[in-house]
Amino acid sequence: MPVIACAETAQRRTAWWLTAPALGLMVLILLIPVVIAGVLSFTDYSLGNDTFNWVGAKNYDRLFSRSTYEKMFIATFTYVVTVVPLSVGLGLGAALLINSMGRIGDIYKTIYFLPVMATLLAMAIAWEFMLHPSIGMVNRTLEMSCGTILEIIPFLKNGCADRFPLWLGDKDYAIWVICFIGVWQGFGFNMVLYLAGLTGVHRELYHAAEMDGAKSGWERFRLVTWPALGPTTVFVVTISCIRAFQVFDTIEAFWPQGGGPNKSTYVMMFAIFEKGIQQNLIGIGSAITVLFLIFVMFLTLIQRWLVERKVHY
C-alpha cells in the first residue's frame, strides 16, 4: 500500500533529520580528532608551520627511550595504582559503615561527598596552604605532637629533631601528596555508588548465609555482600581508573612549570599540555594522546567484557 510506504519513508527521513546534528558533531568532535592525533603522531608538525615531515615512529621511539617520558609513565602509573585501590577501598569501607548505621549515617555521606562537588582547582590551592612548610596547618598539627608520647613514632621524631617535610617541594613526597588529594577528592563518589549498590542486596541472602553457617560479619561480607556488589565494583574501578589517568588540575596548580620536583609528578595529561600546547611540539603531544586513548579504551573494553560475562548474578 503506497500510503504506508510513503509514511515509512517520511519517518525514515525525519529520523535522519533528528539524528543528523548529533551524528555530525560526533564525527567532527570525537572521531576526526582521534584520527588527527593518530596521523600527527607520525609527523613533526607544529602550529604555524604550513608543512610538516613524516618522521615515522620517531615520536613513539622517543616516548619509550627518553628518561623524561619514563618519569611520565612512572608518575602516571604510580598515581593510578595508588589512587584507584585506595579510593575504591575507602569508598566501600565508608559505604559499609554508613549503611550499617541508619539515618545518622547520612551526615557522613553528605560530608564525604563535598569534595566531589567542589572545584578541584580551588581545593588544590587550599591544600597547598595546608601543606605550606612553615605556616601550613599540617605541619603545625604535627609540631604539636613534639614533646609528647607520640614522639616514639620515627617520622615524628625526625620531624621534631630536624624539620617536617616540605611536602610539595620534596621529590620523595610530591607524588604521594598528589595521590592523597586524588583519594580525598574521589572516594566520596565511589562511596555513593556503593551505597546505591548496597540497597540492591537482598536481606534474605544474609539470612540464608547465616543458616549455612556464615556467622561472622566477615564471612557474610565475603559470601554475600562482595559478590552482590560485583557489578558496582567493576564500574567503580573502571571509572576511578579513567579519572585517575586524567589527573591534571592539582599538578598544574602546584607546579605550573615542569611537573614537580625532579619531574616526579609529570603525569600524561600534564605532558600533553606542556609538550603539545605550550611548547607546540604537536607530534610528540599527539603520540602521548594516542597512548592515552589506548589505555583508556582498553580499560573500558575490559569493563564491558566483565559486565557482559561474569558479574551478573
Added chain:
Amino acid sequence: MTRDLWKHLILILGALIVIAPFYMMVSYSFKSPGEIDRGEGGFFGRQEMMVDERCVKLRDPDRDDVAAAAPRFPNQTDSQIRDALVAEAVADCQMRPIAFNYTKAFTEAPLLRYLLNGVIVTASIFLIQIVVALPAAYALAKLKFWGREAVFSLVLFCLLIPVHAIALPLYIMLAKVGLTNTYAALVVPWTISVFGIFLMRQFFMTVPDDLIDAARMDGMGEFAIVWRVMLPTAIPALLAFAIFSVVAHWNDYFWPRIVVTGNRDLFTPPLGLREFKGDGDGSFFGPMMATATVIVTPLIVAFLVAQRRFIEGITLSGMK
C-alpha cells in the same frame, strides 16, 4: 553500642580530614594577613580593624593635595598638613579583615565577570547538549529507520573517548579556524554529549508507544513530538543530567586553560582563581581564599539544599 562507637570514631576521623581544607579555606577568607601568618584567631579571626596598605599608598598626598588641603589646616606647615592627610587616609583605609578579603576578591580581579562567564558557558553547554541529544535519543529509541543500529553502535563507541584526552587535536582544529580565545572554543567540544544521548535513549525506551501514537493521531509532527511530548516526560532524567553537566563544566579547569590564553574577559572562575594565585604575594592569602570560597560556594549550597537529586545526578553514569 560500643561497636557503633568505633564506627562513629572512624567516620568522624574521616570527616575531619575531608572537612579540613574547606575549614581552612573559609577561615582564611575571614582573617587578616597577620593572623594567617601567625596561625591565630580561631575560625573567624579577631576581626580587628586593619589598614589596607595599598589603599593608603594610593592616597599618598602630593604637593597639589597638600596645597588644596591648606585652607582646612590654617597656620600649619606643609609637612604637618601632609602628616594629617596621611593620618586621614589611614583612618579611611581601615577595614575589618573579612570585608577587606571579600572586597579585594571582587576588585583586584573582575571576579563577577568570571562568575558570569562560568554561568554563560555552563548554561550554553547544557542547552546545546539537550538540543542535540534529545532528538537523536528519540529517533534511536522510538523510530525505525535503516542504519539505526549502526548509529547506536557509533554512540557506544564514542562513549569510550574522553573529551579531555583528545584536547590536543581539538585545540589544533579550533586554532586552524581561528576560534581559540572565544566563547565558542569553551563550548563547542562539549556540545555533543554521547553519554546524554545514551542516557536519554534508555529513558525513552521506557516511554509507552501509545503516547507517541496518540500524539501522531492528533496530527503532531515528529519534531513537535520531541519537544512537546517527550521533553516533558523526560524532566526527571533531564534534571539529573543537568546537575551532572553543570557540575562538570563549572569545575572544569583543563579545557579552559588550554583554549583561553591571556584574554581575561573569557576567564571562567577556575581560571580567574589560577591567575589570582599566579600574581599573588604573601599578603593576598586572605583575598585568594575569599575568591576560592566564592567559586566553590554556589555548587556546595545547591548540593546541601537538594542533596538527593545531586547524588542522583552525579552518579548517573553509574546507573545501568
